Amino acid sequence: MHYAIEPMVTPEGTTVRYTIETKGSSFTVKAFAAGVLSAFAHNPTISIPDFEGEICLNPDALENSSFRMVARSDSLVVTDDISDKDREEINRKMHGEVLESDSYPEVIYESSKGTASKTGENQYWMALNGELTLHGVKRNQPVSARVSVNGSTLRAVGEFSIRQSDYEIAPVSAVGGAIKLKDELRFSFSISARELE
Numbered sequence: 001m002h003y004a005i006e007p008m009v010t011p012e013g014t015t016v017r018y019t020i021e022t023k024g025s026s027f028t029v030k031a032f033a034a035g036v037l038s039a040f041a042h043n044p045t046i047s048i049p050d051f052e053g054e055i056c057l058n059p060d061a062l063e064n065s066s067f068r069m070v071a072r073s074d075s076l077v078v079t080d081d082i083s084d085k086d087r088e089e090i091n092r093k094m095h096g097e098v099l100e101s102d103s104y105p106e107v108i109y110e111s112s113k114g115t116a117s118k119t120g121e122n123q124y125w126m127a128l129n130g131e132l133t134l135h136g137v138k139r140n141q142p143v144s145a146r147v148s149v150n151g152s153t154l155r156a157v158g159e160f161s162i163r164q165s166d167y168e169i170a171p172v173s174a175v176g177g178a179i180k181l182k183d184e185l186r187f188s189f190s191i192s193a194r195e196l197e
Contacts, residue, residue, distance in 0.1 A: 015058040018154045018193035020051070020069060027051060027071070027189045028079070032182040042082065044090055048107075050075030055154060055193050057124075057147070062116035067128060069109045074101040098169055099135060108133040109141065122149040126156075137167040145189075152195035159188040 027048040053069030076099065078090045095101040111130025119125050124147040132141035145158035163183045164171065172181050 014060050015056050015064070017196045018055040018057065019196055020053045020055065020191055020193045022049065022051065024192035025051075025190060027187070027191070029076070030186040030188070032184060032186075034180050034182045042080065042086075044078050045080050046076050046094070047079045048076055053109075055156070057149070057154065059118075059149075062118070062124060062126065063114065065114070065116065065126070066112040067109070067130065068111075071107040073099045073105055073107050076101075093172055098164075098172055104134075104136045106133070109143070111143070116147075119146075123147070132162070134162070135167045135169050139166055154193040154195070156191045156193070157189065159186060161186045 029046040029048065031044045031046070033043055048071050051069055051071035053067070056066045058064045074095060076091075076094060078087050078094070080087075082090075109130055109132050111128040114126060114128040114130070116124050116126040126145050126147050128143045128145070130141055130143060131138050141160065141162065143158060143160045145156045147154065147156045149155075162185050164181075164185060165183050171183065
């Protein structure tokens with residue numbers, strides 16, 4: 001990794017700190033085509049391969065758990081089985097026109113509050129009430145996740161949606177505007193994290 005995570009303030013109590021491991025984790029974005037030719041259009045799936053962060057889990061006071069993750073916006077890449085030409089065009093538009101990666105190199109999610117419940121032995125349902133900073137805009141973003149702990153490994157799985165317009169991202173279109181992407185983006189994640197010594 002080429003950047004540093006700021007240290008988190010660890011909640012009081014029996015908090016266990018975990019660091020996110022990119023290997024064994026996945027984070028993807030799904031966009032959806034709109035317009036008159038949307039039935040023939042492609043709904044791109046985008047991978048976010050370069051991210052890191054930290055999770056502080058307090059099993060005795062789940063509401064005191066916290067989460068912080070930073071992703072490099074220039075690492076996003078289309079993963080669909082499409083032609084090299086289409087892939088190159090979508091990636092170019094995504095970084096140059098949508099994310100403006102040179103101006104906004106980081107996507108940050110931070111949460112230090114929320115609600116949670118225990119659903120089984122070392123298994124939890126968590127509803128985080130955090131803030132997402134994307135394209136230079138910070139907004140409240142709830143995220144729900146199923147969390148499980150197995151030994152020194154934590155896994156969190158979930159999904160959430162955003163509207164691009166909320167983050168001042170201009171809509172992208174192709175074929176003279178006949179095909180464009182809907183405002184909604186759906187994020188899915190399966191994060192693996194290792195307990196810090």
